[in-house]
Amino acid sequence: MAIAEIKTFPLRIPFKPGVKSAASAWGPKGLNVVDTLLTRVTTDDGLEGWGESFGFVGLPVTRTAIDEVIAPMCVGRDPAQIGPLMGDLQEKLHVFGRGGPLTHALSAVDIALWDIAGKAAGVPLHRLLGGTSATDLPCYASLNAYGQPDLVRHAVRQAVDAGFPAVKLHEKQLPSIKAARDEAGPDVAIMADVNCAWTVNQALAYAKELEPLALTWLEEPVWPPENYSGLADVRRSGIPIAAGENIGTLLDFDRLLDNEAVTYVQPSPAKMGGVTELSKVFTLARLRNVPVMPHTFYDGPGLLAALHTVAAMATTDTMIEWRYFDLEAQVYGSQLTVQKGRIGVPSGPGLGMDPDPDVITTYLHG
Structure with missing residues (x-):
């Protein structure tokens, strides 16, 4: 089994009409919305796992990190080797910072791989x-x-x-x-x-x-x-x-x-x-x-x-x-x-x- 694809899904969900909040609390440019970034990891035998990065106004940077940096480094790797894969990526990317968008991006992939691990074993993550x-x-x-x-x-x-x-x-x-x-x-x-x-x-x-x-x-x-x-x-x-x-x-x-x-x-x-x-x-x-x-x-x-x-x-x-x-x-x-x-x-x-x-x-x- 190998990782075949990593795909991001940026969502923008508005508040219900009439909901009041502090100006520019979460949405870009004061929009009354919440931005969420989901990530789907798919294996070559069809298993899908879902992950999430911290979203809000930093979503575009994190999405780019997943799409252009992390996904190419993961495709072809064994999804069952979560610890070694995450450790390898952290080591290779540490020069760009040990927190922020790259770490948020790694978080989504890690969560998705654990989702796949549970699905492959037929048991809940816990x-x-x-x-x-x-x-x-x-x-x-x-x-x-x-x-x-x-x-x-x-x-x-x-x-x-x-x-x-x-x-x-x-x-x-x-x-x-x-x-x-x-x-x-x-x-x-x-x-x-x-x-x-x-x-x-x-x-x-x-x-x-x-x-x-x-x-x-x-x-x-x-x-x-x-x-x-x-x-x-x-x-x-x-x-x-x-x-x-x-x-x-x-x-x-x-x-x-x-x-x-x-x-x-x-x-x-x-x-x-x-x-x-x-x-x-x-x-x-x-x-x-x-x-x-x-x-x-x-x-x-x-x-x-x-x-x-x-x-x-x-x-x-x-x-x-x-x-x-x-x-x-x-x-x-x-x-x-x-x-x-x-x-x-x-x-x-x-x-x-x-x-x-x-x-x-x-x-x-x-």
């Missing part, structure tokens, strides 16, 4: 990773960016009424974060992702103001994100810290943990190397007794890759991030849903489901 007795897992609602307290309140109310026991904000202003806590009440877990918005001193000051809100975690408060010692200073102030989605190598995850900078570590399978590297972070974190909360701000194969890996390797502390967006469509259509804050672990071979072909046909962009 079986290849050690197995699980779980049929579903807890998840939290990861909200759109709104920028206005009244919009935040409305979104939080929707998520709570839908049965989510935990809600994550993408808000940088304290009034919006406070509005979320007021709306949710004391029994709902609230997390706040500020996307590396503050200096260490600013983060320390904000952490003090956020203390009464009892956040489950404050996510990526410090710029630049690789300032692990500064992040550790903020954590030592008493607020729980989560970070890791911007890390591309296992060694940097080790440095993050060695600095005792995080309460929760957040590898992102569609950004840092797919299932192969994600599973290594679980092992590394277990040695440090740090819970893993994968970053899965996407709804395609990257999400399923995390779901299977969590089912096989995580502790009971881990929650799945469910992107709670009002988009016109989702990559898997109605196949993948959340009920009362729980998401099912797919039982089919590989990732357990393929992207909805009608969604791909309708929203293919470029």
